[in-house]
Amino acid sequence: MSEVIHADHHDDHAHGPAKGMLRWLYTTNHKDIGTLYLWFSFAMFLIGGAMALVIRTELFQPGLQFIEPEFFNQMTTNHGLIMVFGAIMPAFVGLANWLIPMQVGAPDMALPRMNNLSFWILPFAFSMMISTLFMEGGGPNFGWTFYAPLSTTYAPDSVTYFIFAVHLMGASSIMGSINIIATILNMRAPGMTLMKMPMFVWTWLITAYLLIAVMPVLAGAVTMMLFDIHFNTSFFNAAGGGDPVMFQHIFWFFGHPEVYIMILPAFGIVSHIIPTFARKQLFGYTSMVYAVASIAFLSFIVWAHHMFTVGMPLAGQLFFMYSTMLIAVPTGVKVFNWIATMWRGSMTFETPMLFAIAFVVLFTIGGLSGIMLAITPADYQYHDTYFVVAHFHYVLVPGALFSIIAAVYFWIPKWTGKMYDESLGKLHFWLSFVGVNVTFFPQHFSGLAGMPRRIPDYALQFADFNMISSVGAFIFGFSQVFFLYVLIKTIRSGAPAKARSWEGAKGLEWTLPSPAPYHSFTYPPEVKSEEVHG
Amino acid sequence: MQVTLPRKLTTRLLRTLEIELKVRQSRMKNQILRMLTGTLAFLASGVALADELNMRVGVTDISRQVYDLHMTIFYICVAIGVVVFSVLFWSVFQHRKSKGAVAATFHDSTKLELAWTIVPTLILIVMAIPATQVLVAMYDTGGEDMNIEVRGYQWKWQYKYLDEDYNNSFSFFSNLATPKSQIVNRSAKTDTYLLEVDEHLRIPINRKVRFLVTSEDVIHAWWVPDFGIKRDAVPGMLNELWAIVEEPGIYRGQCTELCGKDHGFMPIVVEAMPEAEFDAWYATKVTSEVVRQESMSKTFTHDELMVQGEVIYGTYCSSCHMANGEGVPPVFPAIAKSPVALGPRDDHLSLVINGVSGSAMQAFGKQLDAVQLASVVHYQRHAFGNDVGDISQPQDVINLSNGQ
Numbered sequence: 058m059s060e061v062i063h064a065d066h067h068d069d070h071a072h073g074p075a076k077g078m079l080r081w082l083y084t085t086n087h088k089d090i091g092t093l094y095l096w097f098s099f100a101m102f103l104i105g106g107a108m109a110l111v112i113r114t115e116l117f118q119p120g121l122q123f124i125e126p127e128f129f130n131q132m133t134t135n136h137g138l139i140m141v142f143g144a145i146m147p148a149f150v151g152l153a154n155w156l157i158p159m160q161v162g163a164p165d166m167a168l169p170r171m172n173n174l175s176f177w178i179l180p181f182a183f184s185m186m187i188s189t190l191f192m193e194g195g196g197p198n199f200g201w202t203f204y205a206p207l208s209t210t211y212a213p214d215s216v217t218y219f220i221f222a223v224h225l226m227g228a229s230s231i232m233g234s235i236n237i238i239a240t241i242l243n244m245r246a247p248g249m250t251l252m253k254m255p256m257f258v259w260t261w262l263i264t265a266y267l268l269i270a271v272m273p274v275l276a277g278a279v280t281m282m283l284f285d286i287h288f289n290t291s292f293f294n295a296a297g298g299g300d301p302v303m304f305q306h307i308f309w310f311f312g313h314p315e316v317y318i319m320i321l322p323a324f325g326i327v328s329h330i331i332p333t334f335a336r337k338q339l340f341g342y343t344s345m346v347y348a349v350a351s352i353a354f355l356s357f358i359v360w361a362h363h364m365f366t367v368g369m370p371l372a373g374q375l376f377f378m379y380s381t382m383l384i385a386v387p388t389g390v391k392v393f394n395w396i397a398t399m400w401r402g403s404m405t406f407e408t409p410m411l412f413a414i415a416f417v418v419l420f421t422i423g424g425l426s427g428i429m430l431a432i433t434p435a436d437y438q439y440h441d442t443y444f445v446v447a448h449f450h451y452v453l454v455p456g457a458l459f460s461i462i463a464a465v466y467f468w469i470p471k472w473t474g475k476m477y478d479e480s481l482g483k484l485h486f487w488l489s490f491v492g493v494n495v496t497f498f499p500q501h502f503s504g505l506a507g508m509p510r511r512i513p514d515y516a517l518q519f520a521d522f523n524m525i526s527s528v529g530a531f532i533f534g535f536s537q538v539f540f541l542y543v544l545i546k547t548i549r550s551g552a553p554a555k556a557r558s559w560e561g562a563k564g565l566e567w568t569l570p571s572p573a574p575y576h577s578f579t580y581p582p583e584v585k586s587e588e589v590h591g
Numbered sequence: 592m593q594v595t596l597p598r599k600l601t602t603r604l605l606r607t608l609e610i611e612l613k614v615r616q617s618r619m620k621n622q623i624l625r626m627l628t629g630t631l632a633f634l635a636s637g638v639a640l641a642d643e644l645n646m647r648v649g650v651t652d653i654s655r656q657v658y659d660l661h662m663t664i665f666y667i668c669v670a671i672g673v674v675v676f677s678v679l680f681w682s683v684f685q686h687r688k689s690k691g692a693v694a695a696t697f698h699d700s701t702k703l704e705l706a707w708t709i710v711p712t713l714i715l716i717v718m719a720i721p722a723t724q725v726l727v728a729m730y731d732t733g734g735e736d737m738n739i740e741v742r743g744y745q746w747k748w749q750y751k752y753l754d755e756d757y758n759n760s761f762s763f764f765s766n767l768a769t770p771k772s773q774i775v776n777r778s779a780k781t782d783t784y785l786l787e788v789d790e791h792l793r794i795p796i797n798r799k800v801r802f803l804v805t806s807e808d809v810i811h812a813w814w815v816p817d818f819g820i821k822r823d824a825v826p827g828m829l830n831e832l833w834a835i836v837e838e839p840g841i842y843r844g845q846c847t848e849l850c851g852k853d854h855g856f857m858p859i860v861v862e863a864m865p866e867a868e869f870d871a872w873y874a875t876k877v878t879s880e881v882v883r884q885e886s887m888s889k890t891f892t893h894d895e896l897m898v899q900g901e902v903i904y905g906t907y908c909s910s911c912h913m914a915n916g917e918g919v920p921p922v923f924p925a926i927a928k929s930p931v932a933l934g935p936r937d938d939h940l941s942l943v944i945n946g947v948s949g950s951a952m953q954a955f956g957k958q959l960d961a962v963q964l965a966s967v968v969h970y971q972r973h974a975f976g977n978d979v980g981d982i983s984q985p986q987d988v989i990n991l992s993n994g995q
Contacts, residue, residue, distance in 0.1 A: 342698070393707045
């Protein structure tokens, strides 16, 4: 070990970022790449958000006012694809890049060149996907779940670009995951045993395995689509002996783990923020780790609960209903553990903590509506209505997205060496909190009253709730532009941050100065018990 | 003078603008009022508004069971939410640093953690028992009194009465009946906006009706909330559903699987009729089916074909090729001055009968009868500025179809 350290020592003089813009193209530094991922995901978030506002503008009133149904379908599809693959996932990878080496006591990621490649694929993939909107016949219009045969026989010509873009996104995710696993398993500082790893590292380790397991499945699905479209195969074409339902099984075998890919790192983030601001150790670290592992396992055996109405035998329906309900148990354990962490703590409510508490409350609401959706006979009435839209937006917006925002506020002093403006942060929180609930809470009601999802126009009894929802969407949308302002202000003129930026913060990253040095730990740090969560 | 005239003009302009603004403001006010009342109504959550806020109880035994199950699960979830959030907020308000709270040091408790693993599991079992019962009841197919095939098309439903007890089977399409002018806000919207069709699916009450659901093109989903049933219509697959409706009435639903451009515009309307009334309707339907079959051998005049053709064009063609025949190129080509509409008649007829594979142009030979096909093609060849001067008769369609 010591030999390696000595060999490294000679390179000390080269330990700074390169000059000029090309630095960003050639960089193999985990912080640079993390920054690229984060800004990229923010840009995608604003584009996907603008599409959501187009949707909500059209739905403000019954009747067709602004856009045609054909374009409406392109907006819902691209909003979903961009938010899932362009905003939430790259943001988590960006956070992983920034945080994992610092949290395990490593100088950088294990595979820095692949790290560069896995980021730089993404702008090409998304430019290609978004460019289809300007092509003859328009872009993807078959929903983010792209069910065949709507996405094959009946798809616009541009679907081939979409397929290629999905392949690229998958390749990027797989490379990112390999890198994360390699880093976590090989680059931990001496003494950082697996059961001493911070929760964010644990959740990402499990997420990375999920990604490696399911991304090839997605690639398989789109490849079969490609063959059906161009090479006369009939994987999903009933007329040729294929099966459109098989597409859904394959898609959701990818898709269900995918939704946990978007929430497990969020669990990790919240498990850092709540103990910090409660000034109390995370309750039940071990059970937290096991809960994440069991959620990951269960995510592989519940996929057909997205397909209760597709026509399955009774035994299949029962199996998927029971297995889905089971997920509530480990998820419940996590929520109870967070509350137990807060219990008899000494809490303060800085912006990251506000977002984290809102996460716990609103994610739980999304989880409870998830239990309702798991009940097959009742699901027949909820399926493909706005009740589902409300459910998954509750777990993804105040769930995944709030955790990302919380993470940015929590770690930005470490990244930039500057503190954000607390009152602006709080204002951002309250605007987002009000916006998200005004947008999505009424959608539970329109769904129960019978409004199908993905429709550009609706019957009159849904008018009031849609109007409220649209108003909320604009509040929420513009408060994220305000977030951009808060970030820029922090980077330009934030007050200097301390190394340990929060009183209760624990973990190796807080032992580094703020901003953190370009190469996090050039010598393996000592893992002291007071920096360990478990 | 030179100064006053513009001033007058400006004041006038300003005044019109003011009026315009006021109108808009009052419209805005109305909207805001509606929103406020909506919110208030939601807060008051009166029983009268239950329809807008909650699942419908429906009119079948199954739908009532589903509703009860939904309410049971909902109350359990609310109870869990109340308990969990009370503890959380108690902690948030009591255990804050500003109140001088000092952090405790406990960080695990096997007993507690076991408790909150086991108790939720038990609650889930309590939920699963009624859920399983209702699901098993829903799967109790068989013993039906009649069968109806429900077939989804982009973007309409076809209903085919199959039952052997009623010797003759017949079918019809059920298309959206809401006029375009309401959708594009040129005329006032009625109460059944987007939930009305040209021909209802009629079923008798108190009889077990079995629906066989399938699709001709992409996946659709057939849902009647008041019956508590929903099933995907998948091409190449036959899904079954059933309902015994207890009250006569008109029940409305919508397609609930994204199926392309007009997914939002293919409603489902079911009319449940007292048995005797239904039987009488069924008998007339069978008679008119015989009459329809006979009309296949008739010869029509140009004017008759144009009148029928225009109606059929409006129902089947105009959503893609547009009312003016201009289409939306390149996805939906124009009919006005198109090579097909001006070319040989039989080519035009075959294209409409067989569709264009790999495109949105369907094979209308399966959806329309010979009279309808002949008249719509004749109409297309003599409307939108086209004037070929030939004539298409049902017999031509039959000959063409037989020739293939």
